[in-house]
Amino acid sequence: MAESDRQPGKDSVDRSEGFGERLLGVLLDRAHEMPPQLIAPLIAEEVARVGGRDISILLQDYAQLLLVPLPGRRLAVGEPEPIGDSQAGTAFLNATSIEVPQADGVRMYLPLLDGSDQVGVLALTLETVDDHDRRLLRRLAGLIADILVTKHSYTDQFFLTRRRAPMSVAAEIQWSLLPPLAMSVPQVAVAGILEPAYSVAGDSFDYALNDDILHVAVVDAMGHGLNAATMATVAIGAYRHSRRAGIDLSEIYAFMDQAIAEQFGPEHFVTAQMMRLNIATGRMQWVNAGHPAPLLIRNHQVLRQLESPTTLPVGFGGEKPQVSEQRLQRGDRVLCFTDGLIEEHKAGEEQFGEEQLVHWVNRIEHTEKGVRAVVRSLSHRLKEERGGSTSDDATLFLIEWRGGAADHLTVLD
Template sequence: MKPPPELWQDAIFELLRRTQRAQPGDLADAANAAVRPLDAEITIYLVDHEQRTLRAVPGRGRPTPQSLPVDASLAGRAFMTGTLVPVAGERWRLWTQLQDGTERLGVLNLRLPEWLDPGDPEVTAGLRQFNELVGHLVAAKNPYGDALRRARRSRRPSTASELLWRMLPPLSFATDHVVISAILEPAYEVGGDAFDYAVDADVARVAVLDAVGRGLHAGLTAAVALSAMRTARIDGDGLYAVARAADEALTDNFGDQRYVTAVLAEIDLISGAVRYVNAGHPPPVLLRGGKAVGVLDRGRRMPLGLDDPAVEPAELALEPGDRLLFHTDGFTEARDEHGGEFGVHRLVDFAERHAAAGLPVPETLRRLSHDVLAHQYGPLRDDATLLMVSWSEEDSRRVLV
């Protein structure tokens, strides 16, 4: 029998071979075929868009396991914490978080043979490498079919929601110096909210947008603004020019009938220097040492789409470990059954509590959004977005399995 490192290496090569021309719906079967020589078995679960439920990816000719709650299952514990979680009484059955780089996708359920010790570092190292490959393949195969997208959905999204989700970057990304994570609600009805980011060389560029109105009209407005901003950003334009590109695109297509509030920011990942423009949007919150110490309330101009050429970007200096919390008013204006708003103060209070718990940034945002939804009586009345940027090497390490 080969030693564990060689067995896992063989499984990795076999999975790569089997997936070169595979459809997205073939991935679950290919992963199981690759580990069959180890007498192992794998089930892939993807987290749904609300990040409340883990949904199994079907395999051909096999029954699909039931979905599992993130907040009340061993699978959910692995997803939230990024740790290996054994099944009680079954030492050789494990749950592990599934990632593409630093983007949380779901979990893997693994049944190992009894001759592979799950406590052996060589076994866990090989398992981690195989896990990373599965995560990369989920992300790489996803655009080529609907099977993996279908597996993530708990219900049918609106047309506006489908439009925006296809335009957005992954919910989380990290480098050695920064973590960027975002979340949108209501996941299947979102229309006018959007976010964007790009990290190149030593600069992170982020934006949060909220288009006027709701539904498809708002979604189209947000899509036009987002596309114009990306075009200008990729061409090397600065904050001022990026905002003006959105102005022109919105005016050219809709006249003065539609506008978008937004915050655009550039963060120097070496010095921590921040430059930002606030186009009629709720100001982001600066968290330092786990406490809110200020807001980004300068650099103001009219919303995008309303001519305002005179703005000068504002500046801010981050300290190592600082976090910036961007939000749209859909979260702060969530109301309980008595009409009481969740409010900025409560949003900040919960953000401070989760920061004190030492949670990874993506998990902090997931829980923060669910705090707001627990407060809301009935469905949200408006789209709601949270985006957090952490200039922290420690937070960067926390997002890795």
């Protein structure tokens, strides 16, 4: 090769395969064709190469109460770990590694992050841990999470692990419809939760981050069971279709309204709230079609309800809705919820009400970190306060606007 043909700097770069690259590369190369049931033994082999033992993959159950061991050859399968009261749960909720010294080494819990959604936790024991171990295992956990999410789309194995109770057909439909329960980038974070997890029917939510615009919808279809799930499915499908057409919020409402009316007739409806948040500026716009007003949270305290003109629920042929607007400050959170959360009551007694909701939001905002931990804790606490059960679907969806930029993530150190 002539000297002039050499690429500047290329020959000075060591491109040989090191231990870490080989470890991650083998998993990546083989995962493309690996049947789902062989993922567990391959992961166990990979972690063993680092010196790990007693390896477990813990997946979150649908009720967001437990981290459940995934069964598989060479994996340790013990009792589920409570998310709210365990080292594994702390690693999961805070998306951070936890190390617990033990007599025979160090027990490590590493969050399995697919993007920013917590899939579960990788647990293992090492004799000793140094920074090289931490770096390699953190990257290995990230790759494992991506593989689990990819394989999940064509196997029931992970679903069956996460399911801890019989699930209704309506709930099966809703869970298959949902986006990841949480998403986080430097400028914004979101998290949602549905109740009751194993029999939810008419409630659903959807979101998408397109360039600088976060799109959000929360819907609540009338009724219960399969009919409600079917209506919610059509509503979310119509929302996604119209959102992707690039039309404004009032036109999205009109499209969803027409879809529900044509499919189900004039006596069926879906309450809905559609939002757009510019994650660069904090400008939030929304249309309210029969939903309770969201709560604006600032400095971990409910500042006020975001009252706005409402239009008729989707399917009732309401007039063109007015688009409301709010300029958020950095750190502000917006909590959307469906009426099942506040209208629950025992026969002859008062409804749970928004006052109690605000009370618990203020308490939990000061005790939990991160939107996912807040939403999970708030949902479970509210269910306890409502008597431990709900006669209607109840949904929470929390948005946190952080501002700033993410361009630094494209720069290699």
